[in-house]
Amino acid sequence: MSHSYDRGLVEDFGRWREFTAGMWAWIFHKFTGWILVGYLFTHIAVLSTAIPGAAGETVNDVNVYTYTIQELESLLLVRVMEVGLLAVAVFHILNGIRLLMVDLGIGLDAQDRSFYLSLVLTAVIAVASVPTFLEGML
Numbered sequence: 106m107s108h109s110y111d112r113g114l115v116e117d118f119g120r121w122r123e124f125t126a127g128m129w130a131w132i133f134h135k136f137t138g139w140i141l142v143g144y145l146f147t148h149i150a151v152l153s154t155a156i157p158g159a160a161g162e163t164v165n166d167v168n169v170y171t172y173t174i175q176e177l178e179s180l181l182l183v184r185v186m187e188v189g190l191l192a193v194a195v196f197h198i199l200n201g202i203r204l205l206m207v208d209l210g211i212g213l214d215a216q217d218r219s220f221y222l223s224l225v226l227t228a229v230i231a232v233a234s235v236p237t238f239l240e241g242m243l
């Protein structure tokens with residue numbers, strides 16, 4: 106079966122006001138993809154400069170690496186951002202699998218529902234991770 110969709114005019118900039126599941130899926134996928142790339146570079150930069158010898162010496166007889174991790178993990182903001190990172194990664198993976206299915210022509214009539222399912226599953230997994238990520242903080 107072949108489908109065709111009327112996507113309207115790209116030039117009509119007022120269209121951001123109209124809600125479509127596909128538009129938000131596209132925006133969320135782009136944002137989450139680039140957030141993951143940004144995190145990856147930050148992650149490598151932080152950890153590679155925390156290796157003893159790379160940045161210098163040990164701090165108070167504690168290994169610089171362990172010290173860096175412990176200090177970061179002691180911050181509530183970092184713990185909250187870890188939950189956010191998980192949510193971003195989970196959404197990108199679930200929506201990514203959804204996009205691959207669309208590319209294969211599977212479930213084309215359920216595109217909106219599978220987007221909502223991705224959002225719901227992401228929310229459930231992120232909420233379920235809170236006790237782990239915020240352990241000892243609250």
Ligand code: HEM
Binds near residue numbers: 139145200
């Ligand atoms: C199982 C894991 C993943 C899956 C299934 C997945 C899936 C996808 C798919 C299907 C696309 C293309 C979307 C399109 O058709 O336009 C895409 C885009 C992208 N992904 Fe992933 N991805 C995964 C992991 C990652 C990771 C780990 C990163 C970053 C480190 C990442 C970064 C990106 C970026 C930057 C884009 C391009 C976004 C854009 O500008 O359109 N992805 N992903």
